[in-house]
Amino acid sequence: MSAGRFAPSPSGDLHVGNLRTALLAWLCARSSGRDLLMRIDDLDRVRPGAEQRQLDDLAALGLDWDGPVVRQSQRARYHDAALASLGGRGLLYECFCTRREIQEAPSAPHAPPGAYPGTCRDLTAAERDERRRERPAALRLRADVTEFTVEDVLHGTVTGVVDDVVLRRGDGVVAYNLATVVDDAQQGVDQVVRGDDLLSSAPRQAHLATVLGVAPPTYVHVPLALNPAGARLAKRDGPVTRAELAERGVDVLAMIADSLGLSGATPAEMLRGFDVTRIPREPWVVRPAGT
Numbered sequence: 001m002s003a004g005r006f007a008p009s010p011s012g013d014l015h016v017g018n019l020r021t022a023l024l025a026w027l028c029a030r031s032s033g034r035d036l037l038m039r040i041d042d043l044d045r046v047r048p049g050a051e052q053r054q055l056d057d058l059a060a061l062g063l064d065w066d067g068p069v070v071r072q073s074q075r076a077r078y079h080d081a082a083l084a085s086l087g088g089r090g091l092l093y094e095c096f097c098t099r100r101e102i103q104e105a106p107s108a109p110h111a112p113p114g115a116y117p118g119t120c121r122d123l124t125a126a127e128r129d130e131r132r133r134e135r136p137a138a139l140r141l142r143a144d145v146t147e148f149t150v151e152d153v154l155h156g157t158v159t160g161v162v163d164d165v166v167l168r169r170g171d172g173v174v175a176y177n178l179a180t181v182v183d184d185a186q187q188g189v190d191q192v193v194r195g196d197d198l199l200s201s202a203p204r205q206a207h208l209a210t211v212l213g214v215a216p217p218t219y220v221h222v223p224l225a226l227n228p229a230g231a232r233l234a235k236r237d238g239p240v241t242r243a244e245l246a247e248r249g250v251d252v253l254a255m256i257a258d259s260l261g262l263s264g265a266t267p268a269e270m271l272r273g274f275d276v277t278r279i280p281r282e283p284w285v286v287r288p289a290g291t
């Protein structure tokens with residue numbers, strides 16, 4: 001099976017920028033004969049009721065998906081199996097660093113800026129015992145490379161930093177990078193369409209997929225929506241959710257289609273001749289409704 005997916009975090013309502021990304025994920029999947037899977041990334045930042053409102057908003061735009069809605073919180077067995085396999089291969093280590101300690105640590109000689117400096121990589125068993133008394137350990141990947149290259153349909157060849165990424169946090173929650181890679185692989189996702197704020201995560205995720213023995217997906221990182229001041233669009237920027245805009249008489253699907261240069265009154269009609277490489281490459285500046 002080959003599939004694309006939309007994977008919202010149920011932390012609040014989707015705004016028009018998120019809905020635009022969802023439409024693009026749908027169009028990319030459907031135009032390439034793929035299934036579209038709906039996965040709720042609910043390991044973190046869950047707001048009660050948000051998931052249902054997100055799904056209702058997507059359905060109201062005319063987007064559909066294949067199979068049941070999947071929640072990451074119900075997939076611990078896959079995440080744990082991946083951790084066990086990596087651990088068995090000696091590719092995990094315990095890390096006791098706080099965010100502050102990482103910021104203040106001198107960077108390793110050949111490490112790219114911002115990369116984890118490797119403080120806990122080679123602790124002795126005695127040092128680990130000592131530090132376990134202070135706080136619970138996070139688990140990091142013992143990465144064998146410092147960069148990795150991915151292909152993105154809109155961005156071309158992208159080489160980015162790979163460091164010893166956290167795979168399970170100190171509080172026991174599986175980290176986003178592990179859950180995303182494991183779930184995409186296990187679900188047969190071979191096309192990832194998402195906001196280009198996540199482009200810098202793609203090399204790490206593709207590297208992790210490779211370490212887990214899976215081919216990285218085709219990536220399509222699409223432009224974000226910005227407010228008129230140039231900041232990432234947010235709920236506080238005014239009427240930006242489907243419900244808020246609909247209340248003001250705005251046809252959200254038409255607004256999004258217009259921003260993408262697509263014609264058609266339904267997502268299905270927009271499929272005709274759809275070519276993601278022809279969407280505008282610059283961020284979408286969303287002006288308050290009516291201006």
Ligand code: GLU
Nearest residue numbers: 007008009041180194198
């Ligand atoms: N759940 C993530 C978000 O809403 C997206 C994850 C992904 O597409 O890889 O930002």
